Amino acid sequence: MSTTPKRLPARDRILDTACELFYAHGIHAVGVDRLIAESGVAKATLYKQFPSKDDVVAAYLRRMDDRWRHQLRSAALAAGDDPRDQLFGLFVALEYAAREGTLGCAFINAVAEYDPGSTAHTITAEHKRGVRAWVRDLAAAAGAADPDTLAFQLTVLIDGTLAATRVEHADHAAEAAKQTARALLDSACPR
Known part of the structure; x- marks a missing residue:
C-alpha cells in the first residue's frame, strides 16, 4: 500500500486555491494567472473546468x-x-x-x-x-x-x-x- 498522498483532481485543486485566495485577498485582487500558478494546473485545465473566472467565483x-x-x-x-x-x-x-x-x-x-x-x-x-x-x-x-x-x-x-x-x-x-x-x-x- 502506497504512503504517497493522492493528488486531488484539478477541479478540486483550483477550487481549494480559489477559496483560500478569494477569502484572504478578495476576488478581484486574485487573477486567473495566480489561480493557475498556485493550484498547479495548466491554463487549459482551468478553463476546461471553469470556462470563466465568474464560474470559479460561483463555485467558490x-x-x-x-x-x-x-x-x-x-x-x-x-x-x-x-x-x-x-x-x-x-x-x-x-x-x-x-x-x-x-x-x-x-x-x-x-x-x-x-x-x-x-x-x-x-x-x-x-x-x-x-x-x-x-x-x-x-x-x-x-x-x-x-x-x-x-x-x-x-x-x-x-x-x-x-x-x-x-x-x-x-x-x-x-x-x-x-x-x-x-x-x-x-x-x-x-x-
Whole structure:
C-alpha cells in the first residue's frame, strides 16, 4: 500500500486555491494567472473546468455556502433538541468567526465587490435568503409570535458580528452577539 498522498483532481485543486485566495485577498485582487500558478494546473485545465473566472467565483461561493450552512446546522444541533436552544446555538458558530485572523463573512466580502444582478451578487442573495428561511423555520418551531421578524433580527445580528470581525477582529463580538441573541430570544420566544 502506497504512503504517497493522492493528488486531488484539478477541479478540486483550483477550487481549494480559489477559496483560500478569494477569502484572504478578495476576488478581484486574485487573477486567473495566480489561480493557475498556485493550484498547479495548466491554463487549459482551468478553463476546461471553469470556462470563466465568474464560474470559479460561483463555485467558490457555493462551496462557502455549503461550509457555512454546515457550521450553522452543526452548532444548532449541538445545542440540543429544543429549537429555542438551537437558535441560541447558532451564535456558537460565530465564536470561530470571531477569532483573530478570520476575515468575516465570505458573502459580504464578495458582494462588496460586485454590482446587483451579477452572479456573485445573486448567489450571495440566495445564500442569505436560504439561511434566513432556515432560521425562520427554527423560530417558528421555537414558538416565536413573529418568526419572520425574529429570523431577520438574528441573521442581521450574525452578519453584523461577522462584519465586526472583519473590521476590528473584535474578540468580544461573538460574546456580545450571544448576549443580544439571548435577549431577542427571551423576548420573542418566552418559555
